[in-house]
Amino acid sequence: MQLNFPDELISHQYSGQPEPTVDWLFNGFKINSFDSKFKHTAQFATMHNNQSVTIFQIKDIHEDHFGDYTCKVANNLGNIEKTVHLSGKPGPPALLVRDNQLSWTVQSVEPISEYKLHYRLAQEDTWKNHKIFKSDRSNQDEEMWTHSIPLNFLDPNTDYELQLSARNTLGWGSLARNYVSYKSSSDLKPESNKMTGAGDANVASVSSSADWLRTAIPLFLLVVVLL
Incomplete structure (x- = not known):
């Protein structure tokens, strides 16, 4: 390869x-x-x-x-x-939830092909449900890849926990270092395919230009102080 x-x-x-x-x-x-x-x-x-x-x-x-x-x-x-x-696999995503949107940034030298979003009800122990989202090369800035999705596939007025990983030609990368908590709004308009188990879905990407996504630590320059 x-x-x-x-x-x-x-x-x-x-x-x-x-x-x-x-x-x-x-x-x-x-x-x-x-x-x-x-x-x-x-x-x-x-x-x-x-x-x-x-x-x-x-x-x-x-x-x-x-x-x-x-x-x-x-x-x-x-x-x-x-x-x-x-590792050549994607690094851990940095996640942010804002206004019923989930945004993230991932570092990967190799092109990212897709993302896997895990979601569960708050206080559950296992990730029983996930969705697959295709990447969009227009959201690439050198080694940094950004993406944003609406969370309208979730039930309204419900507490969730969200976790994510990215995939490139070398495989699936690390999960985010910390999952994020999210309470869906009561007026959220859900999709017809609400929580139906661990099925895949191809969802159109929504670009994001949020400045906070540029702050990830580079994977390929590591400095450790030994004292």
Whole structure:
């Protein structure tokens, strides 16, 4: 599969006395620069605000590079590890409910094909119902994808909880870090296909230009402070 990912820089800032040593691990194993998988990678260091910064760079990213990258910093007083996960699947959506509309933003380098909205009555334990919404390329701004839908398929005057994930060529991404609560208005005009179980529906997209959707944290530049 041909992927079009930018070069990846994973950087960790640290300090310690005595001066620590730094190792990078991939899925729990120390990275070997002679491994063919990592022949287009580089490790280097710099200083920032009087602290050391170790940087791991990956060029020509492909699926074999997806996984957990761990920076291990150690001296004779102890050690500390921080791990980040690199994935080509969509990141967790940022959700917002306003005026009977649900809006979201998702980061994905690969094109998003569809979204899955899970919904349930408040206080229920499982997500029993969902709808599928096709993406709209007109709502793409580089790696950021936005979308907005009316919630008129829900029953009026009812408390709900909403959760969402996005899908690209690599599969379904993460759910939103937090679901959102929503109380439908009493004058909501419902669709004819109200809660009928876990069925799919193709619903026309509604574009959104809300500024709040531009605030998602970039997936491909991760900085962790190690102290």
